[in-house]
Amino acid sequence: MQDAVLAMLAKEPSHGYGLRARLRQSLGPLGESMNPGQIYVTLSRLEKAGLVVCERADGLPERPDRKVYALTPAGQQRVATWLAEVGWPKPDMAEFHLKLVAAAAAWLADPVELIAAQRRELLRRLREAQQAILAEPAGSKATLLLEGVVLRLQADLRWLEVCERAWSRGGASRADDRVEGV
Amino acid sequence: MSESSAVVQVRDLVKEHGHGESRVRAVDEVDLVVPEGQTLAVMGPSGCGKSTLLHLMGGLERPSRGEVWLAGQRIDGLSERALARMRRRSVGFVFQAFHLVEELSAVENVELPALLAGRSPRQARRRAGALLERVGLTARARHLPSQLSGGQRQRVAIARALANEPLVVLADEPTGNLDSAATLDVLRIFEELRSAGQTLVIVTHDERVAATADRLVSMRDGMFVDDTRLAGFHPRGLGGLIGLEG
Numbered sequence: 266m267q268d269a270v271l272a273m274l275a276k277e278p279s280h281g282y283g284l285r286a287r288l289r290q291s292l293g294p295l296g297e298s299m300n301p302g303q304i305y306v307t308l309s310r311l312e313k314a315g316l317v318v319c320e321r322a323d324g325l326p327e328r329p330d331r332k333v334y335a336l337t338p339a340g341q342q343r344v345a346t347w348l349a350e351v352g353w354p355k356p357d358m359a360e361f362h363l364k365l366v367a368a369a370a371a372w373l374a375d376p377v378e379l380i381a382a383q384r385r386e387l388l389r390r391l392r393e394a395q396q397a398i399l400a401e402p403a404g405s406k407a408t409l410l411l412e413g414v415v416l417r418l419q420a421d422l423r424w425l426e427v428c429e430r431a432w433s434r435g436g437a438s439r440a441d442d443r444v445e446g447v
Numbered sequence: 448m449s450e451s452s453a454v455v456q457v458r459d460l461v462k463e464h465g466h467g468e469s470r471v472r473a474v475d476e477v478d479l480v481v482p483e484g485q486t487l488a489v490m491g492p493s494g495c496g497k498s499t500l501l502h503l504m505g506g507l508e509r510p511s512r513g514e515v516w517l518a519g520q521r522i523d524g525l526s527e528r529a530l531a532r533m534r535r536r537s538v539g540f541v542f543q544a545f546h547l548v549e550e551l552s553a554v555e556n557v558e559l560p561a562l563l564a565g566r567s568p569r570q571a572r573r574r575a576g577a578l579l580e581r582v583g584l585t586a587r588a589r590h591l592p593s594q595l596s597g598g599q600r601q602r603v604a605i606a607r608a609l610a611n612e613p614l615v616v617l618a619d620e621p622t623g624n625l626d627s628a629a630t631l632d633v634l635r636i637f638e639e640l641r642s643a644g645q646t647l648v649i650v651t652h653d654e655r656v657a658a659t660a661d662r663l664v665s666m667r668d669g670m671f672v673d674d675t676r677l678a679g680f681h682p683r684g685l686g687g688l689i690g691l692e693g
Contacts, residue, residue, distance in 0.1 A: 278625075298686025385675045390688060391658040392677045397685055398631070399638050414688045415655060422654045 293407020
């Protein structure tokens with residue numbers, strides 16, 4: 266979040282509420298669940314870290330002065346580093362995998378049942394993301410983010426399919442051992 | 448009671464292919480009730496029997512055993528002729544490969560089922576026009592299928608499936624031949640049908656298509672292994688999907 270807020274300030278100095286509006290717009294439907302105060306918390310942390318400076322702008326007579334935030338040279342440097350960075354958001358698969366292993370080893374639960382429950386949960390989330398995409402006007406950039414969520418969930422669901430096949434084979438040693446393309 | 452509220456119901460349904468040693472059960476003692484207005488997705492790997500089940504539900508194939516009911520009428524024992532009439536009037540089919548009549552324009556394809564069901568040419572044309580508008584293809588009404596993209600062809604096929612205001616639309620891998628943009632177009636139309644209360648059964652191996660349904664059953668080796676209600680859960684906030692909160 267901090268990096269994204271910094272990068273948005275790279276265009277021009279901005280008020281907190283202006284930044285928040287831009288963030289929300291970029292996030293589309295996902296932005297609606299953003300905590301309204303989060304941007305100010307983030308900005309004050311960035312200020313303490315010396316990455317932004319906060320100036321008081323001349324307000325209109327009836328209004329109090331509003332804070333305008335701008336990047337410091339250190340902030341600009343950090344934005345440049347962030348943009349050049351190549352990362353891979355780690356999917357958290359190990360935990361679920363270990364849950365299956367532990368459940369099977371201790372006869373605590375049937376891994377196939379755990380997989381089925383996980384699958385139901387992911388499908389409901391997929392439905393949520395899908396409905397949000399369908400509710401957006403076609404071609405909106407903000408849906409790209411939701412599209413990413415959908416693809417990620419699809420990948421997770423496919424992985425669960427692979428897990429299901431392996432664990433149901435290991436468990437009951439099914440006669441039908443055919444291989445499906447995944 | 449279940450028959451009257453159910454649009455489609457199957458009981459102890461079995462379909463076997465082949466004979467003797469090579470006999471396989473494509474559908475193995477399946478029970479299913481699809482209430483009016485429900486969107487049901489059937490998922491499973493290829494060869495799990497999901498398409499066969501769909502064909503049995505729509506009277507395209509006959510079961511080896513068991514019952515198929517459509518809006519309170521048992522259809523598995525009907526004569527070929529009565530079955531064909533029932534399909535024309537009560538069921539709308541959507542297939543992976545579209546199955547449009549290549550020699551006919553989009554609007555002619557859409558009006559065909561209405562004409563076959565005995566509607567006047569004028570009525571049929573008016574309805575076809577309205578349906579093409581619904582799927583966003585008014586401008587392509589005079590085009591032949593060969594002049595349309597895959598996504599557009601499938602939208603024509605969906606309009607055709609709706610021509611006789613069917614009790615149920617049965618779709619077999621409706622997005623199997625489509626890219627992701629065209630898939631979204633089809634999903635938008637399904638979503639609209641869903642909110643209009645159309646009963647819809649979609650067979651698919653695409654999780655994304657399945658996720659538009661109210662309910663999802665999963666099939667393996669001819670049997671249901673899971674039956675999940677997807678709709679009606681409180682949204683946990685979309686932000687939770689990407690870890691925006693906190």
